[in-house]
Structure formats: C-alpha cells, structure tokens
Amino acid sequence: MAKKIAAGNWKMNGTSASLSELETLTKSHSTCDCAIVICPPAPLLFRAANLTQDSAINIGAQDCHTDQSGAFTGDVAAHMIADTGASYVIVGHSERREAYAERNRDVRNKAEAARDAGLTAIVCLGESLEDREADNTLDIIGGQLAGSVPNGATADTVVIAYEPIWAIGTGKVPTLDQIIQVHDFIRGELCARFGTETGNQISLLYGGSVKASNAAEIFKAKNVDGALVGGASLQASDFSPIIDALN
Ligand code: PEP
Numbered sequence: 571m572a573k574k575i576a577a578g579n580w581k582m583n584g585t586s587a588s589l590s591e592l593e594t595l596t597k598s599h600s601t602c603d604c605a606i607v608i609c610p611p612a613p614l615l616f617r618a619a620n621l622t623q624d625s626a627i628n629i630g631a632q633d634c635h636t637d638q639s640g641a642f643t644g645d646v647a648a649h650m651i652a653d654t655g656a657s658y659v660i661v662g663h664s665e666r667r668e669a670y671a672e673r674n675r676d677v678r679n680k681a682e683a684a685r686d687a688g689l690t691a692i693v694c695l696g697e698s699l700e701d702r703e704a705d706n707t708l709d710i711i712g713g714q715l716a717g718s719v720p721n722g723a724t725a726d727t728v729v730i731a732y733e734p735i736w737a738i739g740t741g742k743v744p745t746l747d748q749i750i751q752v753h754d755f756i757r758g759e760l761c762a763r764f765g766t767e768t769g770n771q772i773s774l775l776y777g778g779s780v781k782a783s784n785a786a787e788i789f790k791a792k793n794v795d796g797a798l799v800g801g802a803s804l805q806a807s808d809f810s811p812i813i814d815a816l817n
Contacts, residue, residue, distance in 0.1 A: 572773040574604035575729060575796035576813045577692060578803025579632060579660060579777075584610050592618055594806035595813075596625035604796060604816045607658050607692075608803065612646055619655025630658030630692065633666055636679040648680075648687035659684045660692045660798075662718050664735045667694075674717025682720045685727040692729045692775070692798065693718050695756075699736035707734075708755050715759050723764060725771035730756055731798040737778025739800060746791050749776055753793035782811035789816055 580588070592608060599606055609630040610618050619629045635645040651659055661684065662677030681691035695714040697707045711732070719728055732752050737743055744752075753774050761769030776788055777798035788794060796816055802808040 572725065572771055572795040574816050575607060575773050575775060576604055576809070576816050577607040577630070577658070577660075577729075577731075577775060577796065577798045578609065578809055579663070579798060579800050580608070580610045580804060581632065581665070581800060582611055583804055584614060586614065586617065588804075589614065589617060589621055591804070591806045592621055592627065595809065596622055596627050598806065598810055599626050599813055602626040602813065602817065604813065606813055609658065609660055615651065615654040615656050623655065628658055629654075629656040630660060630689075631656055632660050632663065634659045634661065634680055634684055634687075634689075636676065636683050638683075648683040648689055651684075652687045652689055656689070658690045658692055658729075660694060660731075662694045662714075664694060664696050664733060664738060668735075674714055677714075677718040678720055681718065681723075681728060685720060690727060690729055692731050694731045694733050694777070694798070696733040696735045696738075696778075702734065702736065707752065711752055711755065712759060715756060716763075719763075723760075723772065724768055725773065729773045729775060730760070731775040731777045732756060733777035733798060739779070741779050743779050743784055743788075746787065749788065749794060750791045753791065757793045780812060782808060782815070785812040785815040 607628045631651040634648040661680040684691040697710040701710045773795040775796045775798045780797045780799045781802045
C-alpha cells in the first residue's frame, strides 16, 4: 500500500513571518496517518525544518541541482537541502520545465541527486492543454515517467505527482474519470518497470487547483494517494481541511 501524502508547495511565496503557518499546522496535526510535507522557498528551509523537528510535518525543497558542488551561481545541491533538515524535494515541476527548459533527463538527474543525498524526490509530470485536447495525455505522461524517474526507484526515494499544467493555479480541475485514467496508467507503468510490490508502494499525488472543497472527492479516486497543493497550502486554515480529507 502506498503512503498517503499531503504536500504543499509554497512556490516563491513566504518570508519568516509565514513560519507561523507551519507552527499552526504542527499544533493542529500533531499525529497524522498520512505524511504532511511543506515545501517553502529555500531561504526558509533551515528554520522550517528546525521548527517542525519533532512534529508530524516534513519539510521539502522546491528544486535541487544535479551536482554536489561547483560553479553554479544561485543553485542549491541536494545534500545542502538534506543538511537543513529537509527530507523531500520537488523535481520537474512544470513551472521549472517551462521557465528553465528542464528536460526529462535533467529531472531524472535531479531525482538521482536527491536519492543520493537521502531525500525523497517528488517527481512532477503533467500534460499541457494542447496535449490533452489532442488526446496525447497518456503518451506525454508515459514519456515523462520513463525519462524522469530513475532506475531502481522505490517508495522511499520517489513520489510521483500528476499535475496537468492547465489545472495549476487556474481553478480548473480534471474530471474524476480523467484523474483516475492517468493515475491508473501511471500505476501500471510503475508496476511494469519496478515490479508489482514496489510499483504499488510508490505514492501517486494529484496536483492542480486542489482545495478544501474538492479534496475529499479527489481522494476517493483509486490510485490517488494524496495531493501536491500550491495556492491552498499557503495558509494553515486552507491546508488543514485538505490534510483532514486525506485521513
Ligand atoms: C502546483 O503548483 O504544484 C499546484 C498544484 O498549484 P495549485 O494548487 O495552486 O493549482
């Protein structure tokens, strides 16, 4: 059985004042049947990890570099993220694939760097509206999955987030049947590549305009083990009901 995960991606939002949202979450979710992961901007990682040290909340970064060190101004290596006390890192978010031209092999290299640093990589996949309308969704997702997920992936090293690009930050959500179709497909591909046991253990998150009002419905879907949430993860009052819907 895959672990249930409620993950929040703060993107480029938040300053030290936002740590109070984390404090609220640690108090309201002192025990949880699922894993709760918050991914704040890099400057907050160390303080966020300290603040949540003995709580049910895990901290993750939003990206990492493929290399361990070197002349990569502005970048952060996976082992540096682990050194802050964080335990997850998002790789291949569509905003990075688009704005920084990250290809599947870059994402795979980042996921490998994350694994080598002891982090769990949340590998994001998702089709554009154009791909969806041209009926290419499964081809795109299959290609991203094959190209972005490292060989030998396990449930400890990789989580998959299916995030249709057209649903991110738009308020548009796929139908439950559309979500189920893609998640079933991903599960099948993982089982075929990594074996049934491992394939069934890797958590599959849905992401794209998840909020308190639609989370419970989405979590009912087969092979949906949780969510990667953007906007609705910034305030504890918005994110808490999403966590509750998963429990
Ligand atoms: C995201 O960016 O990962 C995301 C899912 O954003 P939102 O929940 O705001 O659509």
